[in-house]
Amino acid sequence: MSIPDYISLIVGYRGWTWDTMGLKSLCGERWHPNQSLAARCRASVVVGTIAGRAEAVHDAHEPPQANCTCGVYASKSLEQLLTTVYAKCGIHGEVYLWGTVVEHELGWRAQFAYPKTLFLPPDLIPSDTKEMESRLEALAAYSTDIFIVGGGQSIPLCRKGSGFDAAGLDYLIGKRTHYYDRRQRDRTLMRGDRVAVLGRGIAVVERADETEVHALLRNRIMLRIARKCIRWDGQNMRWEAEVLAPNGV
Ligand SMILES: [Zn+2]
Structure with missing residues (x-):
């Protein structure tokens, strides 16, 4: 995949859900690593009737259209995104948008998109080692910058083109150690229990x-x-x- 390098390339903000397979839109659409997401029109070609006659609004092969709701959605600002349910649901970040892009007051609907930078809230990272590793590997496959962001800090986890960052790995090891320490302590029977x-x-x-x-x-x-x-x-x-x-x- 090559992200077109021209001036009309737009960077927006959006949220995803995240599992061991990688990223998905909140509507369930899978984002594949190293593959741009091409919008498809989910609205029926026939979206309504006028005077009893079916009205074809646009060709479903050419999203987004100004008079439809199709396209890959993104907010214009991170602040705006964070006020929506999208950011609260999980991982969020910057996204490249290109092709035909329809502008709205607070965001865009684009023909093509690919993640640019991912912001990962610490509480979304699984404590279980196996689950953590498979989920993070799935994220690293997108070859984007990834930051662990929360509690006033931003720790680089992955650098585009150079893999996992030492600072991020240290953070994860600390989190895991803390988790196993706590588990161990919870399971040790002591005087007074x-x-x-x-x-x-x-x-x-x-x-x-x-x-x-x-x-x-x-x-x-x-x-x-x-x-x-x-x-x-x-x-x-x-x-x-x-x-x-x-x-x-
Ligand atoms: Zn459409």
Whole structure:
């Protein structure tokens, strides 16, 4: 693909949804890497009737037309885009527009488009390593500049033509480490933690190691529970002990 290098090339702003396959318009249209998106007219060729007679508005092969709604949409400013639902839904950024371009007060409808720069909100980046890698690889395939943008910072993640940026990778490693640290901490049973002992009530952990846990039930009964009998229940967000072995001390 070659992006035409002439003066009428326009840069607009728009939003996309993002999955492991890459970018999609909010209407579901897939944007393929290294391939310009050509607008198609989705409005029926026959859009209405005048005096009982079908009225063909324009040839569906030549979008966009001034009197239709077809074309690849883009806002004229980032500020304007950020006031719309499009930016809130996900990844957003700059987009090249060319071919026939119909101008509106706040934006354009273009015949052809390709992403120029992508702004990726940090909370959209999956914490799961595998999911993160496949999603980011899908984005990198577009060979555009990509920035992680949010919380007053802008970190380069990908540079057009030179792949992933060290600053962006550092950020992702930090995010992942933080995520696994937190998960690890969440799953480590410690003194003071509460354990729902099924059928008996809530016990408070006095002492825990890799094989055995001592927990106080109703402030007076010390239970000794094999560590392997206690598991974290992610749905109930609590520790649960299913089996007592041996029973109270
Ligand atoms: Zn149309």
